[in-house]
Amino acid sequence: MKNHRAVQEVNAGSMADIAFLLLIFFLVTASIENDAGLSRMLPSTNNEAAADIKKRNLFEITINNKDEIMADGEIEQLQNLRKKIIRFIDNGGLPIQDDNYCSYCKGERLNTLSEHPSKAIISIKTQRNTSYPVYVAVQNEVIGAYNYFRNSQSLRLFNTTFEVMNSKYHDAKTTVNEKVKLKEQIEIVRKLYPQKIVEPETINN
Template identity: 65%
Template sequence: MKYHRAPQEVNAGSMADIAFLLLIFFLVTTSIENDVGLNRLLPPEKTDDIVDIKERNLFEIVINDSDDIMAENEIVQLENLRSQVIDFIDNGGLLVDKDGYCDYCKGSRLDISSENPTKAIISLKASRNTSYPIYVAVQNEIIGAYNHLRNRESLRVFGTSFETMYEEYYSEETAETKKEKLKEQLEFVRELYPQKILEAETVKN
């Protein structure tokens, strides 16, 4: 008479431990790449308020399907865009006896360009087929224009650039008392040149 040997059972408890250790290993060793993009705040929720914007205080930039950049209805090269944005923001077009006159502006003070940096608005529109790299490059030029003006005024008023103060403010080595002072200085410069960028909905060409 033959005896049938019972199959041996496999201890699954140790396998669960091994799987857990492998999971921890991959979590620790795997590198997660960050997406490349712009550090920007989301636009506020839409409201029913109607803002009256004078035409002279609006600088329009449009990128078409062929990645051509148009500023104020004229085609411009990317490398020339920043200087045009600076000239517009820093124009200071109000007369000295008018309310809102900009005494720190160094622009041409044209009566067809922005009245004051606090009223200057940059409008950016892109077509559906605009390439992402050119769109980001245009945004970088706009931000670069604001940074240029903020650095200039920060050097004039506080003797150091806006970017240097910004980096020092967010440094972990900076004392809290120093950060409070830096925060006031940064807000002061931001009020002189507030960043006003209107990104309109995608347009069809």
């Protein structure tokens, strides 16, 4: 008779124990950093909320198929766009007795421009054949206007620019305690000049 040798089985029970111990080891020794990101509110898609915006608080920029820039109802050159945005945002058009009066605004305080930087909204609308470089250039001018205010307020409050604070916050060499302090300062400046940019649906014609 032929001898039938039984197939030897590998005991996998110890392997599971080893894997479990390794998992515990990595959980105990691994360092998990807390999320210290900065909050940013995305534009609202609620049509009812958009309807509540006062006309004076909305600065509309439209780029047509010929890459012409229409700013607040007038054709404007790109190099002059930032000045118009700055004038609009920093207007501070509420009367001094109003609870939302902007004490730090240095604008003309006209009743035709924004009431307060927190209420100022920039709308960028494009047409189907608007070129991408022009669109990006307009975006840069809008962001540049906000950076202008944030840098000036940051210098006034913390003796350094907003861009330097933001750069240090995202630097890997910055300690956790320093990041916590920087985040508080950045949020203070952002609250003074919140960046509110909306982009309505692209126009076909």
